[in-house]
Amino acid sequence: MALVGKQALLVYAHQSPGSFNAAAKDVAVDVLTAQGCTVTVSDLYAMKFKAAATAEDIISEGGVKRAENFSYAEETKVAWEEGKLSADITAEQHKLSAADLIIFQFPMYWFSLPAILKGWIDRVLVLGYAYSKEKRYSQGIFKEKKAMLSFTTGSQESMFSAHGINGDMNVTLWPIQNGILHYCGFQVLAPQIFWAPAHVPQEDRAAMLQAWRGRLEGLPGEAPLSFTPMDCFDGENGFQLKPEVQEKHAGEKFGLTVGTHMGLAVPPDNQMRAAI
Structure with a gap:
Protein backbone atom coordinates (compact mmCIF):
# COMPACT_ATOMS: atom_id res chain seq x y z
CA MET A 1 0.00 0.00 0.00
CA ALA A 2 1.83 3.08 -1.24
CA LEU A 3 0.93 6.03 0.96
CA VAL A 4 0.96 8.79 -1.63
CA GLY A 5 -2.59 10.09 -1.88
CA LYS A 6 -3.82 7.85 0.95
CA GLN A 7 -5.47 8.96 4.17
CA ALA A 8 -4.50 7.93 7.69
CA LEU A 9 -6.43 8.33 10.94
CA LEU A 10 -4.57 8.37 14.25
CA VAL A 11 -6.85 7.70 17.18
CA TYR A 12 -4.76 9.02 20.05
CA ALA A 13 -5.51 8.48 23.73
CA HIS A 14 -3.18 10.15 26.21
CA GLN A 15 -3.78 13.05 28.56
CA SER A 16 -0.36 14.73 28.26
CA PRO A 17 1.25 16.43 25.24
CA GLY A 18 4.61 15.78 26.91
CA SER A 19 4.13 12.02 27.07
CA PHE A 20 5.98 9.32 25.16
CA ASN A 21 2.69 8.44 23.48
CA ALA A 22 2.42 12.03 22.25
CA ALA A 23 5.95 11.78 20.85
CA ALA A 24 5.08 8.50 19.09
CA LYS A 25 1.97 10.12 17.66
CA ASP A 26 3.99 13.10 16.41
CA VAL A 27 6.52 10.81 14.73
CA ALA A 28 3.69 9.00 12.92
CA VAL A 29 2.20 12.29 11.72
CA ASP A 30 5.60 13.50 10.47
CA VAL A 31 6.58 10.30 8.66
CA LEU A 32 3.21 9.57 7.09
CA THR A 33 2.83 13.17 5.94
CA ALA A 34 6.30 13.08 4.42
CA GLN A 35 5.26 10.01 2.43
CA GLY A 36 2.38 11.89 0.84
CA CYS A 37 -0.34 10.68 3.18
CA THR A 38 -3.06 12.97 4.51
CA VAL A 39 -3.14 12.49 8.28
CA THR A 40 -6.05 13.21 10.63
CA VAL A 41 -5.64 12.95 14.41
CA SER A 42 -8.48 12.30 16.81
CA ASP A 43 -7.03 13.46 20.14
CA LEU A 44 -9.66 11.90 22.38
CA TYR A 45 -8.77 13.63 25.64
CA ALA A 46 -8.45 17.04 23.99
CA MET A 47 -11.81 16.41 22.32
CA LYS A 48 -13.29 15.36 25.68
CA PHE A 49 -14.69 12.39 23.82
CA LYS A 50 -17.50 10.72 25.76
CA ALA A 51 -16.58 7.18 26.70
CA ALA A 52 -19.93 5.86 27.91
CA ALA A 53 -22.28 4.31 25.34
CA THR A 54 -25.71 5.60 26.34
CA ALA A 55 -29.13 6.42 24.91
CA GLU A 56 -27.94 10.04 24.56
CA ASP A 57 -25.96 8.87 21.52
CA ILE A 58 -29.24 8.75 19.62
CA ILE A 59 -30.75 12.02 18.47
CA SER A 60 -34.45 11.54 17.91
CA GLU A 61 -37.46 13.64 18.85
CA GLY A 62 -39.36 10.48 19.61
CA GLY A 63 -36.55 9.03 21.71
CA VAL A 64 -35.28 5.48 21.43
CA LYS A 65 -37.48 2.76 19.97
CA ARG A 66 -37.65 0.54 23.07
CA ALA A 67 -36.78 2.54 26.15
CA GLU A 68 -38.14 -0.14 28.48
CA ASN A 69 -35.71 -2.73 27.09
CA PHE A 70 -32.89 -0.63 25.65
CA SER A 71 -30.39 -2.38 23.39
CA TYR A 72 -27.47 -0.13 22.44
CA ALA A 73 -26.48 -2.23 19.43
CA GLU A 74 -29.96 -2.40 17.92
CA GLU A 75 -30.90 1.20 18.71
CA THR A 76 -27.68 2.66 17.27
CA LYS A 77 -28.04 0.49 14.17
CA VAL A 78 -31.42 2.08 13.48
CA ALA A 79 -30.09 5.53 14.37
CA TRP A 80 -27.15 5.08 11.97
CA GLU A 81 -29.51 4.02 9.19
CA GLU A 82 -31.74 7.04 9.86
CA GLY A 83 -28.87 9.51 10.29
CA LYS A 84 -29.72 10.11 13.94
CA LEU A 85 -26.47 9.30 15.73
CA SER A 86 -24.93 12.08 17.83
CA ALA A 87 -22.61 14.51 16.05
CA ASP A 88 -19.41 13.30 17.76
CA ILE A 89 -20.00 9.71 16.63
CA THR A 90 -20.90 10.77 13.10
CA ALA A 91 -17.75 12.91 12.83
CA GLU A 92 -15.53 9.97 13.82
CA GLN A 93 -17.32 7.65 11.40
CA HIS A 94 -16.67 10.11 8.58
CA LYS A 95 -12.96 10.15 9.48
CA LEU A 96 -12.82 6.37 9.63
CA SER A 97 -14.69 5.88 6.37
CA ALA A 98 -12.21 8.15 4.58
CA ALA A 99 -9.11 6.47 6.04
CA ASP A 100 -7.02 3.78 4.39
CA LEU A 101 -4.86 3.30 7.49
CA ILE A 102 -5.87 3.61 11.14
CA ILE A 103 -3.31 3.71 13.97
CA PHE A 104 -4.44 3.53 17.58
CA GLN A 105 -1.87 5.21 19.84
CA PHE A 106 -2.30 4.66 23.58
CA PRO A 107 -0.82 3.49 26.87
CA MET A 108 -1.90 -0.03 27.81
CA TYR A 109 -4.13 0.13 30.89
CA TRP A 110 -4.88 -3.05 32.83
CA PHE A 111 -3.80 -5.28 29.93
CA SER A 112 -6.23 -3.49 27.62
CA LEU A 113 -7.32 -0.10 26.28
CA PRO A 114 -7.85 3.16 28.19
CA ALA A 115 -11.55 3.71 28.87
CA ILE A 116 -11.76 6.69 26.52
CA LEU A 117 -10.40 4.61 23.63
CA LYS A 118 -12.65 1.67 24.45
CA GLY A 119 -15.50 4.18 24.43
CA TRP A 120 -14.49 5.31 20.94
CA ILE A 121 -14.68 1.70 19.80
CA ASP A 122 -18.00 1.07 21.56
CA ARG A 123 -19.63 4.20 20.17
CA VAL A 124 -18.08 4.56 16.70
CA LEU A 125 -18.00 0.93 15.54
CA VAL A 126 -21.74 0.44 15.72
CA LEU A 127 -23.76 -2.44 14.29
CA GLY A 128 -24.56 -1.85 10.64
CA TYR A 129 -21.81 0.70 10.11
CA ALA A 130 -18.81 -1.38 11.21
CA TYR A 131 -20.07 -4.96 11.17
CA SER A 132 -23.08 -7.18 10.66
CA LYS A 133 -23.86 -10.87 10.95
CA GLU A 134 -23.07 -11.30 7.27
CA LYS A 135 -20.08 -8.93 7.15
CA ARG A 136 -17.47 -9.69 9.79
CA TYR A 137 -14.01 -11.20 10.16
CA SER A 138 -12.42 -11.95 6.75
CA GLN A 139 -15.66 -10.84 5.08
CA GLY A 140 -15.84 -7.67 7.15
CA ILE A 141 -16.90 -4.20 6.11
CA PHE A 142 -13.42 -2.68 6.52
CA LYS A 143 -11.47 -5.40 4.69
CA GLU A 144 -9.90 -2.81 2.37
CA LYS A 145 -8.49 -0.83 5.34
CA LYS A 146 -5.39 -1.48 7.43
CA ALA A 147 -5.25 -0.95 11.18
CA MET A 148 -2.63 -1.31 13.87
CA LEU A 149 -2.06 -0.82 17.57
CA SER A 150 0.83 1.32 18.77
CA PHE A 151 1.13 1.40 22.54
CA THR A 152 3.31 1.68 25.60
CA THR A 153 3.49 -0.77 28.47
CA GLY A 154 4.31 -0.29 32.12
CA SER A 155 6.10 -3.64 32.32
CA GLN A 156 9.26 -4.95 30.73
CA GLU A 157 9.07 -7.19 27.68
CA SER A 158 10.25 -10.23 29.66
CA MET A 159 7.21 -9.94 31.92
CA PHE A 160 4.89 -10.33 28.92
CA SER A 161 6.44 -13.59 27.72
CA ALA A 162 5.22 -17.19 27.76
CA HIS A 163 7.18 -17.65 31.00
CA GLY A 164 6.60 -14.15 32.37
CA ILE A 165 4.38 -13.13 35.24
CA ASN A 166 2.03 -11.12 32.98
CA GLY A 167 1.63 -13.94 30.50
CA ASP A 168 2.17 -14.05 26.75
CA MET A 169 1.49 -10.70 25.06
CA ASN A 170 0.10 -12.61 22.08
CA VAL A 171 -2.71 -13.86 24.28
CA THR A 172 -3.29 -10.39 25.73
CA LEU A 173 -3.67 -8.89 22.24
CA TRP A 174 -6.04 -11.52 20.83
CA PRO A 175 -9.30 -9.95 22.11
CA ILE A 176 -8.35 -6.55 20.70
CA GLN A 177 -6.78 -7.52 17.40
CA ASN A 178 -9.12 -10.39 16.59
CA GLY A 179 -12.24 -9.49 18.55
CA ILE A 180 -12.35 -5.83 17.48
CA LEU A 181 -10.12 -5.08 14.49
CA HIS A 182 -10.28 -8.34 12.54
CA TYR A 183 -13.96 -8.75 13.50
CA CYS A 184 -14.67 -5.53 11.60
CA GLY A 185 -12.64 -6.80 8.66
CA PHE A 186 -9.50 -4.70 9.06
CA GLN A 187 -6.22 -6.03 7.75
CA VAL A 188 -4.36 -5.96 11.06
CA LEU A 189 -0.71 -4.95 10.95
CA ALA A 190 1.62 -6.18 13.67
CA PRO A 191 1.49 -3.98 16.77
CA GLN A 192 4.16 -1.45 17.62
CA ILE A 193 4.98 -2.07 21.26
CA PHE A 194 7.08 0.37 23.28
CA TRP A 195 8.19 -1.67 26.28
CA ALA A 196 8.18 0.30 29.54
CA PRO A 197 9.51 3.61 28.18
CA ALA A 198 8.98 5.29 31.56
CA HIS A 199 11.56 2.96 33.12
CA VAL A 200 14.45 3.26 30.66
CA PRO A 201 17.08 5.99 30.02
CA GLN A 202 16.33 8.86 27.66
CA GLU A 203 18.65 7.45 25.00
CA ASP A 204 16.62 4.23 24.97
CA ARG A 205 13.40 6.18 24.48
CA ALA A 206 15.02 8.08 21.62
CA ALA A 207 16.05 4.76 20.06
CA MET A 208 12.46 3.48 20.37
CA LEU A 209 11.16 6.49 18.50
CA GLN A 210 13.83 6.16 15.84
CA ALA A 211 12.88 2.51 15.31
CA TRP A 212 9.23 3.57 15.04
CA ARG A 213 10.22 6.14 12.42
CA GLY A 214 12.02 3.46 10.44
CA ARG A 215 9.11 1.09 10.63
CA LEU A 216 6.64 3.72 9.47
CA GLU A 217 8.84 4.48 6.47
CA GLY A 218 8.61 0.81 5.46
CA LEU A 219 4.96 0.36 6.39
CA PRO A 220 3.63 0.14 2.81
CA GLY A 221 5.53 -3.13 2.32
CA GLU A 222 4.32 -4.86 5.47
CA ALA A 223 2.10 -7.93 5.35
CA PRO A 224 -0.81 -8.11 7.82
CA LEU A 225 -1.16 -10.65 10.59
Missing part, protein backbone atom coordinates in the same frame (compact mmCIF):
# COMPACT_ATOMS: atom_id res chain seq x y z
CA SER A 226 -2.72 -13.99 9.70
CA PHE A 227 -6.23 -14.92 10.81
CA THR A 228 -8.21 -18.02 9.85
CA PRO A 229 -10.66 -17.10 7.04
CA MET A 230 -14.34 -17.22 7.85
CA ASP A 231 -15.00 -19.82 5.17
CA CYS A 232 -12.96 -22.31 7.23
CA PHE A 233 -15.79 -22.35 9.77
CA ASP A 234 -19.14 -24.12 9.50
CA GLY A 235 -21.88 -21.56 10.04
CA GLU A 236 -24.47 -24.31 10.32
CA ASN A 237 -22.59 -25.88 13.22
CA GLY A 238 -21.92 -23.04 15.60
CA PHE A 239 -19.05 -21.66 13.50
CA GLN A 240 -16.73 -24.51 14.40
CA LEU A 241 -13.73 -25.29 12.22
CA LYS A 242 -14.84 -27.50 9.34
CA PRO A 243 -13.80 -31.16 9.75
CA GLU A 244 -11.49 -31.02 6.72
CA VAL A 245 -9.67 -28.02 8.19
CA GLN A 246 -9.27 -29.79 11.52
CA GLU A 247 -7.96 -32.91 9.82
CA LYS A 248 -5.48 -30.94 7.74
CA HIS A 249 -3.93 -29.26 10.78
CA ALA A 250 -4.36 -31.99 13.43
CA GLY A 251 -0.80 -33.22 13.02
CA GLU A 252 0.80 -29.79 13.30
CA LYS A 253 2.86 -28.73 16.31
CA PHE A 254 1.06 -25.39 16.69
CA GLY A 255 -2.57 -24.37 16.34
CA LEU A 256 -3.89 -22.03 13.67
CA THR A 257 -3.99 -18.87 15.78
CA VAL A 258 -3.76 -17.80 19.40
CA GLY A 259 -7.51 -18.09 19.85
CA THR A 260 -8.33 -20.91 17.43
CA HIS A 261 -5.58 -23.33 18.41
CA MET A 262 -7.43 -26.69 18.23
CA GLY A 263 -6.01 -27.76 21.57
CA LEU A 264 -2.49 -27.59 20.15
CA ALA A 265 0.30 -25.31 21.35
CA VAL A 266 -0.42 -21.61 20.88
CA PRO A 267 1.55 -20.44 17.83
CA PRO A 268 4.42 -18.17 18.85
CA ASP A 269 4.08 -14.49 17.95
CA ASN A 270 0.86 -15.05 16.04
CA GLN A 271 -0.41 -11.66 17.27
CA MET A 272 2.90 -9.82 17.15
CA ARG A 273 4.38 -10.36 13.70
CA ALA A 274 3.21 -11.45 10.30
CA ALA A 275 4.12 -14.92 9.06
CA ILE A 276 7.02 -14.92 6.63
